[in-house]
Amino acid sequence: KAGVTQTPRYLIKTRGQQVTLSCSPISGHRSVSWYQQTPGQGLQFLFEYFSETQRNKGNFPGRFSGRQFSNSRSEMNVSTLELGDSALYLCASSLYPGQSPGELFFGEGSRLTVL
Amino acid sequence: TQLLEQSPQFLSIQEGENLTVYCNSSSVFSSLQWYRQEPGEGPVLLVTVVTGGEVKKLKRLTFQFGDARKDSSLHITAAQTGDTGLYLCAGVIRDYKLSFGAGTTVTVRA
Numbered sequence: 001k002a003g004v005t006q007t008p009r010y011l012i013k014t015r016g017q018q019v020t021l022s023c024s025p026i027s028g029h030r031s032v033s034w035y036q037q038t039p040g041q042g043l044q045f046l047f048e049y050f051s052e053t054q055r056n057k058g059n060f061p062g063r064f065s066g067r068q069f070s071n072s073r074s075e076m077n078v079s080t081l082e083l084g085d086s087a088l089y090l091c092a093s094s095l096y097p098g099q100s101p102g103e104l105f106f107g108e109g110s111r112l113t114v115l
Numbered sequence: 116t117q118l119l120e121q122s123p124q125f126l127s128i129q130e131g132e133n134l135t136v137y138c139n140s141s142s143v144f145s146s147l148q149w150y151r152q153e154p155g156e157g158p159v160l161l162v163t164v165v166t167g168g169e170v171k172k173l174k175r176l177t178f179q180f181g182d183a184r185k186d187s188s189l190h191i192t193a194a195q196t197g198d199t200g201l202y203l204c205a206g207v208i209r210d211y212k213l214s215f216g217a218g219t220t221v222t223v224r225a
Contacts, residue, residue, distance in 0.1 A: 004157070035215070040124075042117065042203065042217035043158075056212050090157055103148075104213065106157025 002027065004093050004107035012113045018079040021110045025072050025093030031055075032074040033104065034066060037088040046089075049074055050096070078112075086114045118142060119204055119216035127222040131193055136219045138204035139186045145207050147180055147187050152201040152218070161189075194223045 005024040013019050025032050034046040045058035049068035066076040072093075078085055088111050092104035122137045138147070146165040150158035162171050164180035164187065171178045175198075177190040191198055199222050205215045 033213075040217055042121075043205075043215035045212060045214070048212070092157070103160045103163070104158075106159070108155065108157050 004091055004105055006089075006091050006107035006110050008110055009108065010111050010113075012115060013081050014115050015081055015083060017081050018077060019081060019112060020075055020077045021089055021091075021112075023074045023076075023091030023093075023107060025074070025091075026105055029093035029095055029105070030072050031094045031096055032068055032072065033092045033094075034074070034076050035090045035092065036060075037090055037109070038086075043090065046076065081114045083114050086112060088112075117217055118208075118214045119206055121202075121204060121216035121219050123219060124217070125220050125222075127224065128194055129224050130196055134191050134194055134221065136189045136202050136221070137186070138188070138206075138216055140206065141185065142206070142208055143184050145184075147184070147204060147206045148213070149178055149187070149189055150203040150205060152203060153199075158201075158203055191221075194221075196223050196225050199223050 007022045031050045033048040035043040037043050046060055047054055047066050048056040052068045063079045068074045088109040090106050090109045092106045094102045094104050120139045128134050148163045149161045151161055152158040162178045167182045167184045169180045175192045179188045201218045201220050203215055203218045205213045
């Protein structure tokens with residue numbers, strides 16, 4: 001079956017702009033999580049969605065937001081971009097949230113560069 | 116501050132050698148996972164351990180969960196160039212939220 005699809009794969013923005021990233025989970029998966037990956041920091045949890053509801057949120061400023069649609073596809077938005085937002089943004093899907101220990105299936109990520 | 120500390124941060128070895136990567140925390144985890152991430156790809160789950168003292172083997176990879184469920188190790192025997200990648204540990208404490216370590220970059224030279 002098709003894996004997790006993230007678009008765009010690469011993008012370059014300038015400070016102050018905003019960006020929207022998209023994630024299509026594996027068919028049948030209803031939970032989508034977003035992570036920010038930077039060198040030396042590993043994966044930092046942004047938020048998790050299930051059935052169009054945000055279930056968990058990490059410690060990121062309000063400039064980072066997301067949503068999930070009825071078909072489980074998810075988008076995340078970053079407004080007023082800062083240089084420090086440059087990172088690989090990873091989306092992961094799973095069947096259900098709170099499935100411990102559940103397996104996360106990751107997309108290839110969207111690499112954002114802020115100039 | 117990372118909830119999970121991984122060491123070493125970087126590891127470069129010759130093909131055929133053994134290596135061990137560590138994942139430590141002061142917190143107790145209900146379960147712990149290891150992922151491997153190759154350049155340009157997302158992380159892929161290798162194993163999940165849930166019981167203190169548990170040892171799991173995956174071909175040349177051996178995973179151990181500490182008795183107190185606060186630490187874990189990944190040992191690779193006779194490393195191959197295909198083992199090159201970023202190894203990430205991730206633990207579940209509460210709310211089923213997965214916390215990741217910063218990772219260990221392993222390079223296996225031919």
